[in-house]
Amino acid sequence: MYRILCVERNRQVREIASYMAGSRLKNFIIHAHADYSSDILRLIRSEGISLVLLNIRDAHTPGMRVCEQIRQGSSVPIILLGGSGDFGLARQALLYNVSDYLTDPVNPAELGGSLEAVRRVLASAGRPAAAERDYADQDYAEFSLQKEPPSPCPIVSTIKQYVDEQLHHNITLKRISDSLNFNCAYLGQKFKQQEKMSFNEYLLRQRMEKAKLLLETTDMKIYEIADAVGYSEIDWFYKKFREYTGTSANEYRKQCFITA
The missing domain is CATH 3.40.50.2300 (Response regulator)
Structure with a gap:
C-alpha cells in the first residue's frame, strides 16, 4: 500500500x-x-x-x-x-x-x-x-x-485562469511561462495534451467567443469590443473575427438583432 x-x-x-x-x-x-x-x-x-x-x-x-x-x-x-x-x-x-x-x-x-x-x-x-x-x-x-x-493538470488550469483574467491585455504563452518560471515549450506541450488544441488556438477562441457575447448583449462600439478582448488594432480584430465566424462583426450584430 x-x-x-x-x-x-x-x-x-x-x-x-x-x-x-x-x-x-x-x-x-x-x-x-x-x-x-x-x-x-x-x-x-x-x-x-x-x-x-x-x-x-x-x-x-x-x-x-x-x-x-x-x-x-x-x-x-x-x-x-x-x-x-x-x-x-x-x-x-x-x-x-x-x-x-x-x-x-x-x-x-x-x-x-x-x-x-x-x-x-x-x-x-x-x-x-x-x-x-x-x-x-x-x-x-x-x-x-x-x-x-x-x-486536470493544475498548471493548465492556472494558464486558463490567467487568460480569463487578462483577456483584455496582450497575452503570450512566453509571458505566462516567464511569470511561472516554467519552460515555454513544456507549457505548450502540457496545454495541447490536455486541451487538444494549441495555446494560441485556445486564446483565439476565448477572445472571439467573448467578442460574440459582447456583440450580442451590449451596445459597445466595435473598437471598444476589440479592445476588451485584447486587440489594439481594429483591422486585425476585423480580420480574425471574420476568419473565426465567417462574417464581419457588424453583420454578426445585425444578424443577432434580426433573430432576437
Missing part, C-alpha cells in the same frame, strides 16, 4: 480523512496524521510516506509555508486541498511542484482522480504498492479510481 500522510492545521480536525470516510482506496492507505507544527519531514522519512495530503483550507499562507518546508527536504508528491481560485496562490503552489491543487469545495471524485494520477507516477518510478488491497470487507463505499478520468 502507498502510505498517505494527512496534514491539517489543527490536530483535532480530520477534514482530509473525512473526504474518504467509509472508503478504502485501492493502493492507498491513510497511514498518519499531523498538524502544521509537526516534524513533517521526519514523519515522511521514518514512516515511508508516499503521498502528502495537505489541507490549506482557511490557512493558505501557513499552508504554503508547510509546503515549502516539505520541499526543502523531500520530493514526495503533495496534493493541496481547499485552495482558492487566486492566481497568485496557484502560481506559488506550482513553484513547489505540487501534484495537484484542488480548490474548495473539494469534490471526492476529483480527489480520486488525483490519487490515481499520483499512483501512476509512483508506479512508473518503480515504487509499486507494498501489498494488494484487502477485499474482505465490501461494505465500504469505494472510489472507482481506475474509472475516473485523470484530474
